[in-house]
Amino acid sequence: MPHIKPKATPIFQTSVFTFDDLNELELYFEQPGQRYMYSRYANPNSDELANEVNQLEGGVGAIVTSSGMSAILAAILAVCKAGDHVLCAEEIYGGSSSLLTQELSRIGISVTYVPSAETYSFDALVQPTTKLFLAETMSNPLLLVFDIKRLAEETKKHNIKLVIDNTFATPILTKPLSLGADIVIHSVTKYLSGHSDVTAGVVICKSEEDLQRVQKVMLTYGLNLSPFESWLAARGLKTLRLRMKQHCSNAQTIAEFLQQHPKVEQVWYPGLEAHAQHALAEDQGCGMFGGMLSFRIKDNAEAVNRFMQGLEEIPFAPSLAGVSTSISYPLGTSHRALTAEQQQKIGITIGVIRLSVGIEEPEELLTDLERGLSKI
Ligand SMILES: Cc1ncc(COP(=O)(O)O)c(C=O)c1O
Structure with missing residues (x-):
């Protein structure tokens, strides 16, 4: 095989990777991140996309997912279990509120919507089981802008996580992690890929612990993004x-x-x-x-x-x-x-x-x- 050095990343359109022998299989477990095994766990194209977005958002790492919805699902399930409670801004993408109200409620995760007037003081709404507050940097469709620093002060006061959907703003305008958010999600379908030809999502974390949980949820629930979609999104992201x-x-x-x-x-x-x-x-x-x-x-x-x-x-x-x-x-x-x-x-x-x-x-x-x- 000639020595190939492509300038653009090739598409690793494979569901599985091969091993020479049992020794190499052991190295896969002993040296994490050095080899690939199965594309649902990790793939070079999804890793490239995750790394690029993570650099832009300034996190410890990112996990790409099959859609913006699966990114929101992964972020919530990484933090919440049955019996837990979520606070969510009233002005939120309809799909996010359907996920919370119609689906996660069925598995015992409850939600309270925070009216815009009470966004920076949810003393009266927080419960002992509350785990996170979900909001968007800018709301859809009336472009209400949330003050992420103030939200972070409030979530820290109550010892809950701040999860920000940064789809509308993008990290070019706003980097929520630097303003105090714990987890950022995107519908990569939108600006990050940018050409209306990809459905994808991403979760970026500030702590290693959250990152490990998001990764576990992504690969166990099978929320992974395909190599080709990852490649298209990484290509779009360059501009x-x-x-x-x-x-x-x-x-x-x-x-x-x-x-x-x-x-x-x-x-x-x-x-x-x-x-x-x-x-x-x-x-x-x-x-x-x-x-x-x-x-x-x-x-x-x-x-x-x-x-x-x-x-x-x-x-x-x-x-x-x-x-x-x-x-x-x-x-x-x-x-x-x-x-x-x-x-x-x-x-x-x-x-x-x-x-x-x-x-x-x-x-x-x-x-x-x-x-x-x-x-x-
Ligand atoms: C702000 C926001 N978040 C999340 C989503 C869900 O993303 P997707 O359609 O990629 O699942 C959307 C979709 O329109 C959105 O506008």
């Missing part, structure tokens, strides 16, 4: 910093355009001075505000339809964070399962549209948005 700069700058331009548009009633974007947590977002995001924004046109389904049909370039796609811009409709997708009263309470009304701003030339996006708005 994360560049992409985020353009996502953020485009989103700022669009937010300012929408804010002054007569057909737009409200815009939610942390980069606007009018945003309630603008100063916090600026500080916590290193002066960057992310690529996600929401806005409200009049609360009329017909008007929303005319806007969507009027767009020629921007598709309606119920996901986010790809290189090309897309719109989503929280009332009909992520927040569909809520009661009308809950929807109203958190401000998800008929006219609210979420925009995942891509990395196109900003003028192209403004032209298309104007085209859609002119149809209302």
